[in-house]
Amino acid sequence: MRIAVIGGGAAGLVAAGSATGAEVEVFEHNDKLGKKIYITGKGRCNFTNVCDDETFLSSVVRNAPFLRSALSVFSPYSAVALLEDNGCKTKTERGRRAFPASDKASDVIKALSSYAKANGAQFRLGVDITDISYDGSVFKIAVDGKTETFDRVILCAGGLSYPTTGSDGSAYRFVKKFGHTVIPQTPSLVGLKTNEDLSCAEGLTLKNVSICAEGLKPIFGDAMITSDGISGPVALTLSAYLARREKPYAIYVDFKPALSAEELDARILRDFSAGRNKSFKNVLDGLLPKSIIPFIIERSRIAPDKPVNSVTRNERQALVETLKRLRLEVTGTEGFERAVITCGGVDVKEIYPKTMMSKLCRGLYICGEMLDVDALTGGYNLHIAFATGYAAGVHASGDKYD
Ligand SMILES: Cc1cc2nc3c(=O)[nH]c(=O)nc-3n(C[C@H](O)[C@H](O)[C@H](O)COP(=O)(O)OP(=O)(O)OC[C@H]3O[C@@H](n4cnc5c(N)ncnc54)[C@H](O)[C@@H]3O)c2cc1C
Secondary structure: OEEEEEOOOHHHHHHHHHOOOOEEEEEEOOOOOOHHHHHHHHHOOOOEEOOOHHHHHHOEEEOHHHHHHHHHHOOHHHHHHHHHHOOOOEEEEHHHEEEEOOOOHHHHHHHHHHHHHHOOOEEEEOOOEEEEEEOOOOEEEEEOOEEEEEOEEEEOOOOOOOHHHOOOOOOHHHHHHOOOOEEEEEEEOOOEEEOOOOHHHOOOEEEEEEEEEOOOOOEEEEEEEEOOEEEHHHHHHHHHHOOOOOOOEEEEEEOOOOOOHHHHHHHHHHHHHHOOOOEHHHOOOOOOOHHHHHHHHHHHOOOOOOEHHHOOHHHHHHHHHHHHOEEEEEEEEOOOOOOOEEEEEEOHHHEOOOOOEEOOOOOEEEOHHHEOOEEOOOOHHHHHHHHHHHHHHHHHOOOOOO
């Protein structure tokens, strides 16, 4: 049995290692394996989230039920064991996030490569696959102008995010040829752009804020102001839930989620009376980081030089409203160049969830980020690549199409 694995990333290397008993060739158009893994987790590679299946699936934003079977076979504990067994010691940090003990993503790549190599996989690097066809008995693959034949093909060529790592979307055209539906892709886990001028606070981290949008529960945590919008953990999570929402849309920042509007008003009154001889612009230091104050003052529509003892009750209400529900209009995202993951991809209704085989073409398996499955940050996305790659490898190398 000859199997072609297209893509030497997270899904491809696990597929190549788990396709036991088969003659496996991994085609990768970069001259190195796992180029994207190298930059994951800021170079530390948060490779899985050590949790039970239900917790895992609750962090999958799109098509969680599709993953149930693959996850039950290849759990986060399996990922830890696979790396440990292949020479990469691991550790688990806050939020059950697992990393290589060395904090080096390159150690994860080495371990995954060893796993694939131990199964006899051949790596064909710097090789671009430009076409795949099936004549009813074998797959024909166009490799650098020549055709090679294989019994089965595992497609794991990634999504559209960070195209410089090699995931350039070239393989979507192959699946379309086989009749697959590709759900339109949008960037996810990505910074949001707004049309407000937040430049005064560029680079500021807003600690313990909450942000919500219509139809979405508030998301708590830290956010970062960028040159043209908002990024950081809360914004990334928002971007995942809102990846398919038509823009522009509004989001609402609560700078003081621990206080009710009444409690915040009381706090402001206390600050005002403590600084009763000051102007309005000089009494907000205790409430907000300095650099965001000019923006908040502008939004509250209170004259910055107004003596604080003449700020009216209505004006104070406007300030409370600004701090509890600052409206920002999201006009776009930082795009695929900066997105951690792709929302959209091959429609999972056309894939068998146990085996990752295409329902439209026997012997063709599709896994990893190419599929219309994506999750939040925390190690879930790499694990999805591992678990779906594992299912594809195990079943592609089997005698039967089960
Ligand atoms: C900056 C960043 C940080 C991230 N951090 C984390 C993290 O800490 N934890 C986490 O869980 N997830 C993280 N992710 C997401 C994670 O990297 C992906 O979910 C995962 O890499 C997807 O694996 P994959 O194998 O499906 O695709 P990829 O890793 O993209 O691999 C696909 C491979 O196929 C190759 N290829 C494509 N087309 C062809 C072709 N035509 N011929 C030959 N080869 C081809 C590509 O070069 C690529 O190497 C991060 C992503 C980014 C961008």
